[in-house]
Amino acid sequence: MAHKYAPPRKGGEKTKPDSTETPQPESTQSESTAQKPAEGPSAEKPQSKLTGLRNWNVDESVDGISGSRIRDCIIYQLDFRKADFYTKNLTRGFVLRNAKRLHEDTPEDYVYDPDPLVGEVTKHLDGGETFKQTLILRAPRDDAERRRIRDRYGVNSYTIRFLAKPGCPVCRGTGYQYVSAYPGDPVYSKLTEAVECACIHE
Ligand SMILES: [Zn+2]
Numbered sequence: 001m002a003h004k005y006a007p008p009r010k011g012g013e014k015t016k017p018d019s020t021e022t023p024q025p026e027s028t029q030s031e032s033t034a035q036k037p038a039e040g041p042s043a044e045k046p047q048s049k050l051t052g053l054r055n056w057n058v059d060e061s062v063d064g065i066s067g068s069r070i071r072d073c074i075i076y077q078l079d080f081r082k083a084d085f086y087t088k089n090l091t092r093g094f095v096l097r098n099a100k101r102l103h104e105d106t107p108e109d110y111v112y113d114p115d116p117l118v119g120e121v122t123k124h125l126d127g128g129e130t131f132k133q134t135l136i137l138r139a140p141r142d143d144a145e146r147r148r149i150r151d152r153y154g155v156n157s158y159t160i161r162f163l164a165k166p167g168c169p170v171c172r173g174t175g176y177q178y179v180s181a182y183p184g185d186p187v188y189s190k191l192t193e194a195v196e197c198a199c200i201h202e
Contacts, residue, residue, distance in 0.1 A: 171197035
């Protein structure tokens with residue numbers, strides 16, 4: 001089995017023993033101690049609140065293209081495609097002049113998702129360097145999203161917990177089941193090993 005995925009952590013903190021995320025208990029401290037942002041990837045989620053041009057008025061259509069479609073196109077070009085032509089030129093005036101082109105350059109089925117399944121986070125190294133890392137940001141909502149993860153990132157120690165079926169009776173949604181390492185052996189049959197549950201491929 002490959003190594004377990006463990007996000008890089010600051011300082012000498014221990015890494016979590018397992019990949020299952022448990023929600024933090026509600027803080028019982030008084031309001032004088034301001035809430036600290038949570039550690040880990042969730043603290044670096046890409047902004048979900050739209051600002052600037054990305055916050056295009058969904059009621060403002062241009063050249064027969066709906067405002068919500070224009071907003072989606074802007075977000076797609078700036079945040080997903082990131083082609084120079086758009087990142088350097090995209091302004092309100094540009095959109096008004098080139099709405100058709102913007103529309104044609106953006107996949108028909110792209111729709112902005114305010115709660116994205118996958119996102120890029122910036123990781124900071126000790127030397128001040130940064131690098132981008134793609135993370136799965138939340139549990140998939142349905143089988144279609146599970147398939148998206150599997151098709152795009154494959155089955156590995158990082159994706160298994162997202163690919164497991166939540167109600168699976170075999171692995172209980174963990175993606176792993178424990179089987180005897182020495183089946184039938186009178187002495188060692190009680191030793192178990194974790195193997196991938198079949199549900200991650202369903
Ligand atoms: Zn399972």
